[in-house]
Amino acid sequence: MAEKQQERYEDSDLYRIRHSAAHIMAQAVLEMFPEGKIAIGPPIEDGFYYDFDLPRPLIPEDLEVIEKRMRQIINGKHPFEKEVISAEDARQLFRDQPYKQELIDGLEKGGQDEYGNPLKEKPEISIYKDDTFVDLCRGPHVENTGKINPSAVKLMNVAGAYWRGDEHKPMLQRIYGTAWHNPKELKDYLWRLEEARKRDHRKLGKELGLFYFSEDIGPGLPLFAPKGEILRYLMESYVRELQTRYGYQHVWTGHLVKEDLYHRSGHYDNYKDSMFPPMIDENVIFRLKPMNCPSHMTLYKEMGRHSYRELPMRFAEFATLYRYEKTGELTGLTRVRALTQDDCHIFCMPEQIESEFSLALQLIQEVLDRYRFSDYKVRLSLRGEQGKYVKDDEKWGRAEAALRAALDANNVDYFEATGEAAFYGPKADFLARDVLGREWQLSTIQVDFIQPARLGLSYIGEDGQEHTPVVLHRAVTGSTERFLGVIIEHFAGAFPVWLAPIQAVLIPIADRHLPYAHQVAEQLKAAGLRAEVDERGDRMNAKIRDAQKQKIPYMLVVGDKELENGEVALRLRSGENPGPIPVDRFIAQAQEDIERGD
Numbered sequence: 001m002a003e004k005q006q007e008r009y010e011d012s013d014l015y016r017i018r019h020s021a022a023h024i025m026a027q028a029v030l031e032m033f034p035e036g037k038i039a040i041g042p043p044i045e046d047g048f049y050y051d052f053d054l055p056r057p058l059i060p061e062d063l064e065v066i067e068k069r070m071r072q073i074i075n076g077k078h079p080f081e082k083e084v085i086s087a088e089d090a091r092q093l094f095r096d097q098p099y100k101q102e103l104i105d106g107l108e109k110g111g112q113d114e115y116g117n118p119l120k121e122k123p124e125i126s127i128y129k130d131d132t133f134v135d136l137c138r139g140p141h142v143e144n145t146g147k148i149n150p151s152a153v154k155l156m157n158v159a160g161a162y163w164r165g166d167e168h169k170p171m172l173q174r175i176y177g178t179a180w181h182n183p184k185e186l187k188d189y190l191w192r193l194e195e196a197r198k199r200d201h202r203k204l205g206k207e208l209g210l211f212y213f214s215e216d217i218g219p220g221l222p223l224f225a226p227k228g229e230i231l232r233y234l235m236e237s238y239v240r241e242l243q244t245r246y247g248y249q250h251v252w253t254g255h256l257v258k259e260d261l262y263h264r265s266g267h268y269d270n271y272k273d274s275m276f277p278p279m280i281d282e283n284v285i286f287r288l289k290p291m292n293c294p295s296h297m298t299l300y301k302e303m304g305r306h307s308y309r310e311l312p313m314r315f316a317e318f319a320t321l322y323r324y325e326k327t328g329e330l331t332g333l334t335r336v337r338a339l340t341q342d343d344c345h346i347f348c349m350p351e352q353i354e355s356e357f358s359l360a361l362q363l364i365q366e367v368l369d370r371y372r373f374s375d376y377k378v379r380l381s382l383r384g385e386q387g388k389y390v391k392d393d394e395k396w397g398r399a400e401a402a403l404r405a406a407l408d409a410n411n412v413d414y415f416e417a418t419g420e421a422a423f424y425g426p427k428a429d430f431l432a433r434d435v436l437g438r439e440w441q442l443s444t445i446q447v448d449f450i451q452p453a454r455l456g457l458s459y460i461g462e463d464g465q466e467h468t469p470v471v472l473h474r475a476v477t478g479s480t481e482r483f484l485g486v487i488i489e490h491f492a493g494a495f496p497v498w499l500a501p502i503q504a505v506l507i508p509i510a511d512r513h514l515p516y517a518h519q520v521a522e523q524l525k526a527a528g529l530r531a532e533v534d535e536r537g538d539r540m541n542a543k544i545r546d547a548q549k550q551k552i553p554y555m556l557v558v559g560d561k562e563l564e565n566g567e568v569a570l571r572l573r574s575g576e577n578p579g580p581i582p583v584d585r586f587i588a589q590a591q592e593d594i595e596r597g598d
């Protein structure tokens with residue numbers, strides 16, 4: 001089941017294609033502006049860029065000219081040739097290129113690659129040459145420019161970028177481009193971009209009336225309107241019921257905690273930058289809760305002496321946590337300062353790690369399935385060689401083996417990431433792809449050998465002795481806010497019926513049908529459906545259009561005929577038009593859809 005390692009992007013074909021396209025673009029730009037200065041041009045996710053210092057701002061028409069010239073260079077099938085040179089020769093070669101001079105200094109000193117990124121080893125200095133263009137570069141590249149499909153390259157846009165990302169340094173012009181194996185891949189990518197723009201949860205959130213951000217409240221602190229709150233409620237109740245079924249107990253641990261607890265748990269040292277500033281009351285320092293672990297562990301302790309017979313104990317909580325994020329890093333619901341985690345801590349004996357991990361995997365799989373994430377895999381983060389890991393080979397080895405065994409037993413696709421584990425134990429992260437193929441890290445399960453001992457947790461074992469429990473930290477959807485942002489885009493706002501804030505809207509054709517519309521709406525509500533009546537005086541077609549925009553699953557039109565026959569004329573948001581149906585039959589059908597998880 002486990003692929004041992006994923007192919008790294010750096011080793012892929014596309015990486016070489018994009019890196020080579022960046023060089024080709026730089027050549028075309030320098031031909032246009034012979035006095036231009038070049039900075040750096042790496043491949044990035046889905047494409048590449050190159051930063052330039054040019055005598056004038058680029059306009060869209062320039063990109064067309066550059067793109068055309070790139071195609072000519074590609075068709076020239078110029079080989080990429082590498083040469084290792086001395087720093088001195090490099091300085092001479094790039095004597096007119098001040099940005100390259102700075103990069104050469106960095107390379108020579110060591111600790112930096114040709115893009116100025118930190119590097120462990122001291123690199124050799126090499127150049128790559130193709131056609132008339134030479135770049136400070138360690139590759140890799142395609143064999144020759146002809147290996148790039150000229151119809152699968154596109155320049156996207158120009159943006160300002162400070163040299164080395166430093167606002168005190170010169171502002172450069174960055175041209176973004178994309179390159180793929182073939183035109184079909186390019187077309188698919190452009191479609192995904194367009195679709196992602198349409199599905200942007202910040203845009204849809206407003207259009208659907210789900211949530212708002214206000215200057216008066218503060219950045220990263222979302223306000224949820226009734227329709228957004230209903231979503232939160234449904235998402236949380238669903239997980240809550242599931243957790244109860246899986247043997248979890250729900251607890252509540254508040255919002256403020258004495259800072260001292262975080263010193264003892266070790267969070268203060270590791271997370272103090274993510275905490276909001278302290279609140280001081282009578283010389284006691286309090287913090288807004290940035291995580292639940294120490295609170296749940298304290299609760300475990302306060303509940304008295306525990307026997308091995310009580311284990312595993314599974315504490316779950318929907319807790320709103322407060323994390324300090326820089327305002328520039330906040331984005332919609334996916335990065336906020338107040339986040340509600342569906343957090344859980346499982347207190348167990350070491351020999352229960354495998355079965356508890358397995359149970360958590362099953363729960364997570366059930367949730368992902370419910371939200372129609374069918375394409376996911378697990379990154380199993382293991383300990384590496386470096387010294388940051390807690391030394392206890394036996395514990396680590398056993399826990400890692402238990403995790404692998406559980407993943408195999410549950411048929412979960414996983415790959416191993418050595419050296420990625422937290423310092424306190426191995427962990428498994430679920431990476432799920434949405435309908436646009438974008439990968440999101442959602443659920444996580446972490447094994448913890450450290451905190452329970454630090455906070456003095458214990459249980460009395462079968463041998464009558466005191467032992468320290470192992471804790472599994474587990475989150476299913478991560479946070480309600482972020483997960484909501486992800487599924488708004490995943491479903492493009494058209495939530496499954498069970499989750500739709502409004503499931504059915506009654507659309508009376510004329511005012512005289514209003515009483516009947518209300519009567520049906522009451523019937524639906526009594527049957528547990530979320531229904532409302534569109535009472536506005538607008539024309540029927542306008543109301544249908546609005547309901548479709550609101551992505552309401554069922555539109556129920558009522559006029560004379562429907563009133564007479566006790567029916568509703570059913571239309572679906574997909575545009576399908578099943579037509580008249582008796583009210584009770586519609587209710588039964590809707591309930592079936594909900595039951596099925598549609």
Ligand SMILES: [Zn+2]
Binds near residue numbers: 136137
């Ligand atoms: Zn290069």
Ligand SMILES: [Zn+2]
Binds near residue numbers: 291293344345473474
């Ligand atoms: Zn935790």
